[in-house]
Amino acid sequence: MSTPQPSAPRQFWEERYRADERIWSGDPNPLLVREISALEPGNALDLGCGEGGDVLWLASHGWRVTGVDISATALGRAATHAAEAGLAEQTAFEQHELGMTFPEGSFDLVSAQFLQSPVALDQDGVLKRxxxxxxPGxxxxVVMHAGWPSWMEEHEYPFDAVFPTLQGLLAMLALQNTWRVGTLEAVERPSPSPDGKPGTRVDNVWRLARTT
Incomplete structure (x- = not known):
């Protein structure tokens, strides 16, 4: 069973962030850390940065980072966290409703962590951009949930989600031979339910390098 999707994504996410003083832990996504730690720092773009956990980790490891989100509230929190960490000069934040607008420029790293939404989002279009x-170089x-947690029954699915497969996303991107695949992997991790029931969830990981 799915629920109707709200028609105003910006309003949805503003209300989501304003409902609590903090939504996310502030820690970087573990798969970002795993995949990026060995790279030479440069300039990075974090799509859907939320309250800035990944932005701050990247900046603290030598990257110059632009964080993008639809929510002004989330971006304000991210900028505050960056300033408190002494990372304001290495970070910038831009508000975009991805699929409608997109940051200008080119980047040594573009990261899209769990760019999946209960409201309207042109996921394919955003990932192509x-x-x-x-x-070059x-x-x-890209990291995406591959499905719902193991403890969730079909009738409990809260909305119609898009879960790209490993090969399906590659086919959608239709990348040319100027790209090579570094990581193409499904990673299972513990994912307990809100009431403590044990379970797992699978995340798909794509690390792709542009050679020229």
Missing amino acids: AAEAVA GTLL
């Missing part, structure tokens, strides 16, 4: 924004890193 993300690939176009990677500079740069990296595109």
